[in-house]
Amino acid sequence: MTTEAPSPAVIAAQDAQDRLEKCLGLGKNFRLEAGAGAGKTYSLVAALKRLVTERGAALMQAGQQIACITYTEVARNEIAQEIEEHPAILVNTIHGFGWSFISRFQKQLRALVAAQDSRQEAITAAGGIHNQIVEYNLGFFDIDSKRITLQHDDVPRFLASLLANAKFQRIFQSLYPIVFIDEYQDTDPLVMSALAENFFVTGTGPVIGLFGDHWQTIYRKDYQLADFANVEGIDKGSNFRSVAAIVDVLNRLRPELTQSVHDEATKGEARFFHCNAYAGARTDSVHAKRELPPEISVKFIESLKNTLIADGWDLDPRRTKILILTHNAIAAERGYPNLADIFDRKESFVKKEDATIAFLADTVEPVCNAYAVGNFGEMFRLLGGIPTIRRPADKTELRSQMDKLIELRKSGTIGEVLDYLKQIKRPRLTDRVASREEEIAALGPDETEEESNSLKRHRKLRNVHYKEIVALVEFINGFTPFATQHSVKGAEFENVLVILSGGWNHYNWPKYLELRHTGIIPAKDQGGYYRARNLFYVAISRPKKRLAVLATQELSATALASAVDLFGSEHVHALPIP
Template identity: 30%
Template sequence: MTGRIDSPDTDADIKLREVLARPTATCFVMNAGAGSGKTTSLVKALAHLRETNGAELRKNGQQVACITYTEVAAGEIHGEIEEDPLFHVSTIHSFLWTVIKPFKRDVSTWVEHRIDEKIAALHEHNAKPRTQAKTIEKNRLEIERLERNKAALNTVTLFTYGVGSRYDRGILGHDDIIKMVPQLILEKPLLRKLLAQRYPFIFVDESQDTFPQVVAALKELSTDPSCDLCIGFFGDPMQQIYATGAGDITLESGWEQIDKPENFRCPTAVLSVINNIRREVAGALIQKGGRRIRNGDSDEYVPGEAHLFVLPIDEERNSHLTRVREWLATNTHDPEWSEDHRSPDVRILVIEHRLAARRLGFETLFSSHHDKSTDALKTGIAEGTAWTILPFVDYLTPLAQSVWARQKFPQIQLIRAQSPLILDIGASQNPNSVLKALSAAAELVAEMLRPDSDATVRTVLQHATRTGLLALDERFKEYESLISQTSSIGDASDPTTSVRPESDAIARFLEVPARELLSYQSYLDEHSVYATHQGVKGAEFGRVLVLLEDDAAAGNMFSYNKLLGLQELSDKDRENIAAGLESTIDRTRRLLYVGCSRAQHTLAVVIFTPDASTAAGQLRELNIFDSGCVHDPIDLQLTQAT
C-alpha cells in the first residue's frame, strides 16, 4: 500500500496501532472530523494488521472485514489495499448478506415470519373504523399477493439479494437484509461465534450513518464471551446526514475512544466557520490545523475566504445568485467563480435533490419516482440506480448524445451491446442492414430527447422497443399495458397494477417529458455545478457555494432560518430539545457543517430570507462568520434592496 500510508502519522494513528497491538481484543471508536483523513487512518490500520497479523490470519482462513457505506467508498479502499484478499471490503448490505447467505433455512424461516407480519399489519389496518373502502380493497389485494409469495417459498431453492424484494422468487431487498441479519445475530449465539471466528477484526467506516440495529448487533457480538474480536467504528457524529443513522456511537465498558481533531482540507477561514457551527454541540470535537501548501522549505496554512450572503426572497433569486458569483470572482480575484468560466472545481450545494432538479429542469422526473413512491425508487432516482431509469441512464441517453456528437463508433458499440435484434440476429439476416435500421431508430431517439421535444418517456420506450433498439427489463413486463397506452394517469384498469406505490410511480414516470432525461443525466454525471449537501459528503472542492432555501424545500426536516435564529422554534422543536431528542436544529446544524466543510479554498453561503437587511445584522452578531464577511443586498448593489 502506498499514498495514504506514507503520510505522516497523527496522534490518533499512533494510539490506534497501540490498541490493535494489545494481547486481548479491544474495541474502539475513532471520532474524526471532516477533512481529518479518517479513511487514511483506516487504511493505515489495515496496513498495520497485514504486517503484524496477516500471516496468522491467512493461515487460519480469516479476514479483516471493512464495512463501508457506499460502493464508491468500498472501491476507494479496495484500491488502497491493492485488492488484497486478506481484507473483505464491502457495503453494509453486502457484508450482512455474505454473513447470512449460507444459512438458507434461517433465511426462509425469517422471510415466512416477515410475510406473516406484513399480512397481520394489513388486516389490522383494514379493521380500523375509519379505513376507506378503497384502501381496504387495496390492502386485500396486497394480502393476496403476500399469501401467494408465502406459498411460493416452498419452491424457492436459493435466496439472492437485490434492490427490492420478490419473496416468491427468493429475492430479498435492502430493507430485508437490514432487518433480518442483525436480528439473527442477536438471537443466534452460533451465528455470532462463526462470524467472530471468520472476521476477528471488523472495521465500520462512516459509523454515524450505519443503521442502529447493525451497531446493536455488533455490540452484542463484542460482549459475547465466546467471541474474541476487535470492532472499530470510524466516524463523526457531526456528519450524520441520514435519519436512519446511528449517530454518536456510545462507548461500552473497556472500549477506547480515539479523537482525531486535525483538519487537512479547509483553509483557516473555513475551519473557523465549521468550528463555530460545531460549538453549540455538547462535547463537540474542535478541529485544528487546516490546509497547508508548500512554500519554499516550509509549509504554510492557507488562509482562504468564507463569506455569507443574506439575500431577499423574490422572483429574482437566480439573478441574485449570478450576482453573488460575479462578486466572488471580482472580490476574491478568482475568475473560476464566474458562470462563464464553468469551472469543474465549483459546486453549488442545495438542501435536497428536488431543488437541484427544479433548477436543472428535471423536477417532473424526480417527482415521479420520489412522491408517494417506494423507498427503493426514491433512493434510486437520487442515485441514478432505479431499475426504471437504467434503460435511459445506461443506454438511450448516452446513445442520443453520441448521435448529436456524430460519434459513430460509440453509437454502434451501445447498439451492439443492448439491441435484442443484434444479439439474436439470424444467419439469414444481413447484419449491416439491421444495424442501419437501428441507427435510424437511434436518430429518432435523439430527436425525442432534445430540449424542444414534446415526446414523453412512454413514447421513447414504445419507439425503442418497437424498433428493436431496446429489450425491456423483466420488471417492466408487469406494466406493459401502461406502456402501450396513450396516457396512463387514471387509465390503469388492471387492479394488480394500480394498488402499489411502485405502479403509481411508473404511471407518472411514463408521462414525464423525455427532454428532462438529458438534464438528469448531466446531473448524475456531475457535469452540472449543482449537488446536494448530502451527496457530497466525503468529497472536496476548491470553491463551494452552499445555498440555503428553506422556503423552496419540501417538509420540515431542516430549517436554516431556525438554526440561525431568524425564525421562532415550534412547540415541537422545544419539546424535542427539552427531552434530549433529535430536533430540526440538530439535523440542520449537521447538514450545514457537512456542506461548509467541503471547501478547500473559498466558501460562500447564500441564505434567502424575507427581510434580508435585518437578518444580515442578526447574523453578524451570531459570529459564525466574521462580521465583515456577512453581506447584505446593498453590498451586492441589488436593486431589490431596501
C-alpha cells in the same frame, strides 16, 4: 540539517492513530470520529496496512479475514486499491459483505423468507418453499420452484436476524476476527443494532472499529452521537483540507471537535452574505418563509458572483462548486421542472426515496449508459448476468431492444419506457414499481378517490417526458456546476459558494441559525435542527481555499447574530439591491 516540525494537523492525526492502534492491540472496540477533512479514509487504510503487516499471514493460514464494510461501491474500490486487494482483507459494501456471509446458510434463509407475511401470496403461487436455491443478484424478490431471489433490503435484514443467534455469532467471529465499518453513521440501522446488541453490549465477538462522523449523517433520522457500550471514542482533531479561515468557522460551529489545520500559512477566506436590503414583496409559502421572488433571487446570485469574480474567484466549474441547498431554484434550470412539481418534498426525488425514481436512476440509466459507450460487461452485470444467446438472431434482438430503449429515453414518456421494459424485461421492474403498474392496470387509466398518494404520484410520473429523468440523474451525479449536498458528501473543491434558500421541506435556514444562536432547541424542532446543522456543516466544509455563503431568505436579528458568531462581524455582508 534541521527537520521541519510536523504541522498541528499531523500531530493531532498521529495522536488519534496511536489510540486506534492501541485499541487494536488490546482487542478493544473503538469509534474514530473524524470531522470533515480529517482524513478518515487515511486512518482506516493505515490501520488495515498495519494489520496486514502484523497479522496478514496468520489470518490467511487460519482461513480468516479482516472485514471492511463500506457504504458505497466507490469507497470499496478506493480502499481495495489502497491495500492492493490483499487476500487477508475482505472489502465490500454492506450488501456484498452481508450476502457473502449469509449465502452459506441456505436452510435458514428459506426459513426467513417463509416467515415474511408480505410474501405469502407469492410463496403460495410458487408452490411453497421446499429446497429452492436462495440467490441474490438482481435486487428484487422472486420465487419459483427452483429459485428464490432476494430483494436488496433482505440482505441486511437477514444478516441482522442471523446475528441474533449464538451459533451464527460464533461463526461470524471465527471468519472475521476484526471488522471495520466505514461511514458507520449511515450504515443500515438493523445491522448496527445487531452489532450493538450482540457484540458491544455483551463484550464478545470480533474487534469492531467504527469510522465516520455523526455530524455528516444525512440518510438517517438519528443525529445524535450513538452511545455504544464497550466502544472507545477517539476524536481525530485534524483538518488536511481547508485553510485556517474556513477551519475557524468549522470550529466555532463544532467546538466539541476542534480541528487543527495542516498549513497555517496558506491564505483563504470565509464570508457570509445576506439579502436583507431587499424591501419588496417576498414569497411566503409553507417551506419558503420570507423568500426572495425567483427573478430577484437570480439577480442577487448573479450580483454575488460578480463580486466574487472581482475579488479573485475563478468560477470555472473545475475550480468552484455552487451548492444550492434548496431545489425549486434549480429544477427548471437543470431540465426537470415537471418532476419537481410532482413531489411535495423536493428532497425525496433527489435522494431517490420514490421507488420509480430509484429504479430509473439506479438501474435503467446505468444500463443505458453502459450500452451507449459499449461497456457490455457492465451492462450485463447490471442486468443480472449475460442472457442466453444461442444464435445470431438473439444478439440482433438484444441490440434492437436496447436501441429502441435508448430512443424512447429521448422521445418518450416515463410511462412509455416502463411499458416497454415490461415487454422486454431488460432490465426487469423492481417489485414496488411492478406492483404500482399492476394496480394502475387493474384500476384503469383514470385516477380514483381511493388510490394512495404514491399511486397518484406514479400516474403523474408516467406522463412526464423521460428526458427529465436523464437531466435529474446528471444533476444527482454531479455532472453540472450545481449540486445539492447529497451528491458531494466526501468531495472537496478549491472554492465553494453555498446558497441557503427556501423550498426544502426539511431545511429552514433562518430558523436553524436562530436556534443555534439561542441554544434552546424545543423537542419538536430537534429533528429539523440537526438535519439543517449536518447539511450546513457538510456544505461549508467542502472548500479548500475560499468559502462564501449566501442566504436569500430574510434573516432576523438573531439569525444574523448567529452568522456573526460563526464568520466574524467583518465577514458578514449585506448585498446591495441589484
